[in-house]
Amino acid sequence: MEKGSTEKKLVGIFDSGVGGLSVLREIQALLPTQPLYYIGDQAHVPYGKRQPAEIRRFSFAMTRYLLDAGAGLIVVACNTASAVALKDLRQEFPDVPFVGMEPALKPATQQTHNKVVGVLATPATFQGELYNTLVEKFAQDVKILTSTLPGMVEAIEAGRLDTPQTRAILEEAIMPMLAQGADTLVLGCTHFPFALPLIRQITGPDVNVIDPAPAIARRTHALLQEHHLLNPDGNSVSLQFATSGDLNVFNASIVNLLHLQAQPMQLVWDASGNKIQREG
Incomplete structure (x- = not known):
């Protein structure tokens, strides 16, 4: 052909x-x-x-x-x-x-003002060579906080985009990141952007949330x-x-x-x- x-x-x-x-x-x-x-x-x-x-x-x-x-x-x-x-x-x-x-670490490290970035992804993503290479390349002077959001993929698959249970999963991951000064969040799983409105409710308007799509x-x-x-x-x-x-x-x-x-x-x-x- x-x-x-x-x-x-x-x-x-x-x-x-x-x-x-x-x-x-x-x-x-x-x-x-x-x-x-x-x-x-x-x-x-x-x-x-x-x-x-x-x-x-x-x-x-x-x-x-x-x-x-x-x-x-x-x-x-x-x-x-x-x-x-x-x-x-x-x-x-x-x-x-x-x-x-790939997790959008490069733009995140360029956009953060506090030098603290939160990354939300699956365990396999964090364990992969690609993620570790990105951290070494772009995040030398930035503090990276991570969470695997257990149960979040299953919630999105089930259509639970904005329920008390979904909010609880997100708050458990995001609130400690905000407490440590994270001003930029990276969505490192393609399921997570479907919960973006709820994520932004939790973070407030001053936190930059990066959707890689x-x-x-x-x-x-x-x-x-x-x-x-x-x-x-x-x-x-x-x-x-x-x-x-x-x-x-x-x-x-x-x-x-x-x-x-x-x-x-x-x-x-x-x-x-x-x-x-x-x-x-």
Whole structure:
């Protein structure tokens, strides 16, 4: 297939669940005519507690599925999968442009006035080589506070964006950071931006909260342009959604989080967890 053909202008996006929809939302806003295909691996959510080998296996399988579906660029819209698998994905698929997630430590360290930054992410993200490299590179003179927000991904998956329980999870993580002088918070998990209104209620207006999704959309645009994959034809635009979890629950999340009506597809994993495919 010729590079730059209509099929290869499809952007494949995957995450452990619905969190990456926050990234898709920004990509679609910036590139409204670009065809997008999103996979939420809800059969295995959350990734943050899983072993690296599992996360790599799932990431490779979803990448292959999206490439077979015609994707010309892959967005790993999951901080955990990016931390664990992105380097290996680029080595395995050297001709495919990838966009990955990383905690926005560079802008955070540039924007903080108090030199205290809070980072909210999953355990696997904090344990990854990418995060530690970013800390060494950009945060030498900045105090970094971290929290894994136990239960937060599950709350977002369940649609509990603003409940007393969700607020309690956030307050337990954020209030000690504010008490130590944090004036900038980094959202290091793609699920967390869906709770941004509640987070800002807790932090107040003087704390800068960084959502990385707009920067990921800009990077996606740049790579599509570089590889001649931009789609200017609005007549061929399409949004496709698929999940390995409960189809009705996933569809409700699309309506709730994106305010879109969709007909998501059901995906199933084989027994080994090495291949994902459409049901039937």
